[in-house]
Amino acid sequence: MLVPLVVGVDGSESSLEAVDWAVDEAARHAVPLHLMHAAAPGQDASGPITAASQRAGGGAAGVPLSSKVLRDDAASALVGEGHKAFALVLGSSGLGELSGLLLGSVSLAVAARADCPVIVVRGSQEHRAGRFGSVVVGVEDGEGSDTAVEFALREAHIRRCELVAVHAWSAPLGALSEPLPGSWYALEAHRRPPAQVLDDALRGPAKQYPDTTVTRRVIEGPARRALLGAAAEADLLVVGAGARHGRPGLQLGLINHALLHHAPCPVVVVPQK
Template sequence: MTRRPVVVGIDGSTAALHAVRWAADRAARTNRPLRIVHAYHLPPGFPTGVTVEESILDGLRRQGRRWLATAQDLAREVAPTLETAAALAAAAPTTALLHETENAALLVLGNHGRNALTGLLVGSTSQALAAQAHCPVVLVRGGEDGAPTPSGPIVVGVDGTDASEAAVAFAFAEASAQDATLVALHAWAESVFETAIAGPNAPLDWDRQREVAAEALAERLAGWQEKYPEVRVERELVHDRPARALRRCARTARLVVVGRRGRGGFRDLVLGSTSQHLLHHAAGPVAVVRTETAE
C-alpha cells in the first residue's frame, strides 16, 4: 500500500525552511516520505509579451530548483535516511497545493511567505487551503531562533460535537508519535442569546455549566484513551473564548490542533476572524484538521 507523503510548500523564505524542518521531523517519526513542493507563476497584471514572459518564467524555474535543492538538503540534515522528493509546479500556489492534498497525509506551511506566496497564511489563500484541503494542514511558526517548539504538550480544542472527532483523532496520533502529553481543552462561554433568555438578573449556574462541559469533553475522548494507552491525557475546562484559550495554550504547546468545523467559538476558528487571530498570534504550530461531519 502506497504511503501518503507529508507535503511541505516552500517559497524560498526563512519561514518555509522552518516548515521543512517540522515536516521532515514529522515524516520521519511517522515513517512517511516527504514531498517538497514549490509553485511558480506570473502574477496577475504582468506585462504581456511572449519573449519577456518566457524569460521571466525561466528565471522562476531556476530559482525554484535552487530553493527545492536547499530544502531537500535541510530535510536530510533533520532525518538523514528520510525518503524525499521535490516537485516544481507551474501553477498558482493555492491551486498546486490544493491538488497535492488529494494524495497527502499532511500539508505543512510556514507562517509567512514572499513573492508568489506572500500572504499565504494570513489572507484568502490560507483560508482556501484550510477550508478546502483534503488532508490536515499544519501552519508552522518558528520560535525566536526560528525553530519549532521541541517540547511541550499537544493541545486539541474540543467543542463537544462530532466536528471535533477528527481533530481529537489527529491529536492522539501526534501525541503518540511525538511521545508528548495531550491536553484536551474545552472552552465555553455563555452566548448573548442564552443570557437574554435567562434574563438580566438570572443567576448563572456555574457548577452546572462546568458539569455539562466536563460531560461533553469526556464523551469526545471516550475510546481514544483506550486506543492510545501510552498517551498521557490532561483535561482542561475553561470558561473563556476558545480562541483566547487556545492562544494562551499555544505559548507552551508544541502543536495546537483544531477541527475545521464546529459549534460555538470553534465554528469560525478557521473561516472567520477567530482563525485570523490564532494564525497571526499563536506562538507555535497550528494544525487544522478536516472533518466529514456535515454542518
C-alpha cells in the same frame, strides 16, 4: 505505498523552517517527505527546490525525499497535492508578490480548501523544536472536533508527550457562572456540561492510546483566549474545521483564523470527516 507529508516551499526562510519541522514530523511517522514549489510559466523554479532539498537532506536520516514543480498558483497546487497527502505543511510567511501575506492568502486558502490536515509552522524555535512535551487540541461542543481529537492523540502518542484537551465555554447572560445541576444547562437540552463535552470527545479515541497522558481543561471564557493561552506551552495546537453548508471547502471560523495568525506554536487544521 505510503502517502507523503507535503511541504510547500518558496525559498523564504519561513518555508525552510517548515521544511525543518516537516523532516522531523516525517521521521516520527515513518512517511516520505515531498517538497512542492508552484511557479508561473517561464519562471525559474530551481532555486527554492534546491534550497529546500539541501535543507531537508541535512535533517533526520532515512526520510525518503522527493520534489516537484507545478505551474499553477500556490493554493491550487497545494490543495491538489493534498488529495494524496498525509498532511500539508506551510510556512507562516513568504516571498515575492505574496511577501508578508502568505498566511493571509495561500495558507488560509489551503486550510479552507484542503481535504487533509494543514499545518502552518509558526512560533519560536523552542516551540517548533518540540521542547514543551505537550500537544493541545481544541474541543468544541458538537461533532466538529472528532477528527481533530483523533489526530491530536496520535501526535501526542507518537511524540510520547502529554495531550491537553481544552474546551472553552460561556454561560448565557445572567446565568450562573458555574454549570451546576439544575442550572441553565437543564433549560438548554442541546447543551452538555463542559466537562461532559471533553469526556465524550475523548472517550473513544483515548482507548486507542491508553498509555498517553491526557489532561482536561475546562475554561470559562472565549475559546480564542483559552487556546492561545494553552498553546504558550505547547509544541503543537490542533483544531478542527467542519464542512461549509452548501459550498465546497471548510468553515474555518473566526477562532481558527485568529489561531493561524497568532498562535505561538505550529497549528494544525484538521478537516472533520
